[in-house]
Amino acid sequence: MSQKVLLSAKEIDIILHRLACQLIENHHDFRETVLIGIQPRGVFLAERLKRLLENDYGIEQVRLGYLDITFFRDDFRRGEKTLEANKTRIDFLVEDKKVVFIDDVLYTGRSIRSALTAIQSFGRPSEIELLTLIDRRFSRHLPIQPDYRGRQVDAINEERVLVMWQENDGEDKVYMVKQ
Secondary structure, three states: OEEEEEEOHHHHHHHHHHHHHHHHHHHOOOOOEEEEEEOOOHHHHHHHHHHHHHHHOOOOOOEEEEEOOHHHOOOOOOOOOOOOOOOOEOOOOOOOOEEEEEEEEEOOOHHHHHHHHHHHHHOOOOEEEEEEEEEEOOOOOOOOOOOEEEEEEOOOOOEEEEEEOHHHHOOOEEEEEEO
């Protein structure tokens, strides 16, 4: 197995600031906007963005929820591996709100399709956008594209993109791993 560093901690930090500024451009004070981190790995990115928006850019009370899509996946109960559910935590209404889905890697688009179905249980958003740190653009199975992307990566199928977060993995780095 070989791995190559795609993004260092400093590059991730720069990208997070750029993404936060793009969100501010489009959502201003976030009164009508909610952030939804897609479980499990999108939550780390969503929490970082919330912190940046509040602490560095003075946006007050950014609403952040976590959405578990396990039971909405089209591969649920199809494989050998038992899927383990995460927690959904959305303690606000999404009815008529602008929802920004946040995930670390956009690969086939199937997770986002699942999230689109799952969010309907919490109301009908006025619009939904997608923010992703890494966009693997040549791997899509569904016509889903990010509205905000940190970096576009051309990875072939036997290559994986691993996003590491300080809070969970002990470092901020993005690797391309070839198996």
